[in-house]
Amino acid sequence: MTHQSLPDWVGGVEIYTQGLAKALIAQGHPAEVFVCEPKAGGTPALITDVYDGVTVNRFLTPPRTETQQWLASFGEASIEAAFAQVLERFRPAVVHFQHLLGLPTELVAMTQRWHIPICLTLHDYWFLCANTKLLTNYNEQVCTGPRAWVNCGMCALAKLGLPGGAVAAPLLAPVFAFREWYVRRILPLAEVLIAPTDFVREKFIERGTPAEQIRVIASGIEPPPLSASPVPDQGPLRVAYVGGVARLKGVHVLIEAFQALPPDAQLRVAGDLARQPEYAHRLQQKARHPGVRFLGQQSRTELWHLLNWADIVVVPSVWYEVAPLIIYEAFAMRRPVVASRLGSLAGLVRHDVDGLLIPPGDSQAWGEALLDLARQRERLVAMQAAIRPVKTVVEHAQELVELYAQLAKRQSLTV
Numbered sequence: 001m002t003h004q005s006l007p008d009w010v011g012g013v014e015i016y017t018q019g020l021a022k023a024l025i026a027q028g029h030p031a032e033v034f035v036c037e038p039k040a041g042g043t044p045a046l047i048t049d050v051y052d053g054v055t056v057n058r059f060l061t062p063p064r065t066e067t068q069q070w071l072a073s074f075g076e077a078s079i080e081a082a083f084a085q086v087l088e089r090f091r092p093a094v095v096h097f098q099h100l101l102g103l104p105t106e107l108v109a110m111t112q113r114w115h116i117p118i119c120l121t122l123h124d125y126w127f128l129c130a131n132t133k134l135l136t137n138y139n140e141q142v143c144t145g146p147r148a149w150v151n152c153g154m155c156a157l158a159k160l161g162l163p164g165g166a167v168a169a170p171l172l173a174p175v176f177a178f179r180e181w182y183v184r185r186i187l188p189l190a191e192v193l194i195a196p197t198d199f200v201r202e203k204f205i206e207r208g209t210p211a212e213q214i215r216v217i218a219s220g221i222e223p224p225p226l227s228a229s230p231v232p233d234q235g236p237l238r239v240a241y242v243g244g245v246a247r248l249k250g251v252h253v254l255i256e257a258f259q260a261l262p263p264d265a266q267l268r269v270a271g272d273l274a275r276q277p278e279y280a281h282r283l284q285q286k287a288r289h290p291g292v293r294f295l296g297q298q299s300r301t302e303l304w305h306l307l308n309w310a311d312i313v314v315v316p317s318v319w320y321e322v323a324p325l326i327i328y329e330a331f332a333m334r335r336p337v338v339a340s341r342l343g344s345l346a347g348l349v350r351h352d353v354d355g356l357l358i359p360p361g362d363s364q365a366w367g368e369a370l371l372d373l374a375r376q377r378e379r380l381v382a383m384q385a386a387i388r389p390v391k392t393v394v395e396h397a398q399e400l401v402e403l404y405a406q407l408a409k410r411q412s413l414t415v
Contacts, residue, residue, distance in 0.1 A: 002035055002098035010272070010297060011244070012325045013123045017098050019222050021054040023397035029404075032056070034086050036079055036103055038063040046082040057086045066159075069102035070130070073183055076104050083107050087114055094404040097190070099123055100183075101132065108186040117407035120187070121194040122214075124322055127184050128207050130176055131155050135248050135319040142320060142342070145207060152176035187213075191407050196323035197344040203320070215403075220396025221328045224304045228334040231311050231384045236264035236291075237374035240310035240335075242303060242326045245271040245280050245294075250316035250340065252282075253363045257316075258289050260367030265374055266291040270298045270306055307333040311380055312373065315339040315349075318360045323348065332390040336383035338369060352379075354387045 002017045017033060024031040032055040039060045046059050059082040064072070072079070087095075087110070095111045097120040111118050126132045130152060134143045137158035146152055153172030162168070187193065193214045195201035201214045239258070243249055251269065258267050267289070273280040273296055284294060298306060307313060313330035315321070320343030327348050330337050339345040340360035349355040356373075359365050373380060 002033065008037065012323075013099055015325060016123075016219055018052065018054060019220075019393040020096075020397055020400070022052065023220075023393045024401070025053065026394070027397060027401065029401060030090075032086070032090055032092075034083060035059070036061060044078045044082075046085060057082075059083075064102065072102050073100070073105055073179070075106055080104055080106050080110065084110065087111070087116070092116060093408045094119065096121070096400070096404075099126065101126055105183055105186045108189050112189045115411060117404075117411045118190040119192045119194060119403065119407065120190040121196070122200050122204060122322070123196070125203065125320070127187060128180070128204070130179055131159070133248055133319045134203075140247070140318065142318075146176070146180070149173040149176040149180070191410070192403065197347055199320070199344040199347055200322055217396070217399055217403075218391060219323055219325065219328065220391040220393040221325055221332060222393050224307075224329070224332050225301070226304055226308060228332075229308055231335070231377075231380045233377050233381050235377075236266060237261065237370065237377075238309060238311045239265070239267045239370065240270065240306050240313050241267070241316075242270045242298070242306065242313065242329075243315070243324065244275065245269065245273055245283065246276050247279055248317065248319045250318045250360065252279075252286070253318070253361055253366055254314055254316045255283055255286050255292065256363035257366035257370060258287075258292060260364075260371050261289065261291070261374060263290055265289070265370075266293075268293055268295055268306060268310070270295045270303065272297040303329070304333065307335055310335055311377075312336050312338055312355075315345060316358075316360070316366060317342065317345065319343070321345050328390050331387050334384050334387050336380055336387070338366075338373075350386075352383075354383050 002013060021031045021033055034057045037058045037060055040063055044059065044061050046057060048055060048057050059079055094117045097108060097118065108118060124132050125134045128134065129143065131137065136143050137155045150169045150173045153169030153176060156172060157168060187209060195204065195214050195216050196219050198216055201216050204214060205211050241251065241254060245251055273294060307330055313326065313335050315324060315327060315337060317340050323344055327337050337349050337355035339349045339355060339357060341357035342360045346357055349357055351357040356369055358369050
């Protein structure tokens with residue numbers, strides 16, 4: 001169960017959920033997806049279709065504002081009724097929650113009342129942060145947590161573009177304190193919480209989640225459909241960015257840094273330019289280097305070819321990324337990764353072994369690092385040789401099947 005799905009929404013959680021469901025089905029384990037999906041026109045309705053071999057239960061709703069999505073956490077009867085229909089028909093042995101953004105937390109409580117074991121993957125910091133990213137809206141800095149929830153009020157006011165945040169924020173603090181209590185109260189209902197990295201596990205433990213409830217299980221990916229070519233030891237540097245074209249992803253840092261590279265260097269930015277159109281427009285205006293091209297959203301096939309074209313893949317995020325699939329995909333195509341030295345990224349990339357770690361938000365440091373790689377291509381060849389094998393989604397699904405079986409057995413003993 002997740003908050004949005006392919007093909008309309010393309011992101012790490014969506015790709016992961018679809019890949020996992022396919023792998024489970026291929027191994028003989030029936031799996032379905034439940035998702036709440038906004039559609040213009042019409043009335044709310046539950047429809048079931050098959051996408052790429054996976055049955056998807058889509059509860060269609062009229063388009064909702066961010067405020068409406070936020071309020072849905074506290075209950076939305078139509079979504080709860082639709083989810084109950086799916087539980088009644090499908091009778092799952094386990095429900096694996098991927099994300100609850102825009103969904104009622106009551107879905108978790110409902111699952112427990114049905115005596116169905118629950119596991120929940122911590123794909124971001126939604127349970128700890130109403131902004132989901134632990135990144136402030138008022139000064140764009142990583143957030144260490146609530147300070148009497150006044151800073152949460154400042155974040156909300158800044159996101160709405162309202163002035164006077166420092167004065168009005170204390171009035172909103174109780175709202176955000178209640179919100180955190182309300183959403184976090186369901187975490188104990190899950191038999192296990194899955195953290196994709198040690199960093200995520202430690203962040204939740206810091207905020208009071210019992211360590212014994214969180215298990216670190218790294219994600220897996222579908223193997224690339226083509227063979228990786230060697231990184232050339234000469235020629236202009238070719239750089240690929242794949243992901244959201246959004247400020248928290250640090251694309252502006254990359255564009256600024258790329259100005260330091262020689263004119264023959266090439267950068268391809270692959271990501272949906274329509275999600276944050278004003279930001280994307282500013283990036284295109286800033287991109288004065290002749291080698292920069294914006295490709296827009298790419299298909300999965302185009303993605304793999306882009307990674308094979310590149311000499312390096314970059315992840316310049318300025319927030320605490322959890323476990324971006326693009327790093328695993330880059331390594332699967334035997335491409336070194338240059339990433340921000342921040343959060344989980346520092347645990348996924350080995351500095352000067354299979355990539356580089358650069359201070360986040362420092363365009364000068366990023367420019368110098370990329371320029372050094374352009375001049376010392378032998379480093380890229382050595383990094384490529386040091387890349388370790390990547391876990392596949394089939395291997396990951398096998399891990400989860402064992403976990404699901406343990407949960408189901410434990411449940412049968414207690415009912």
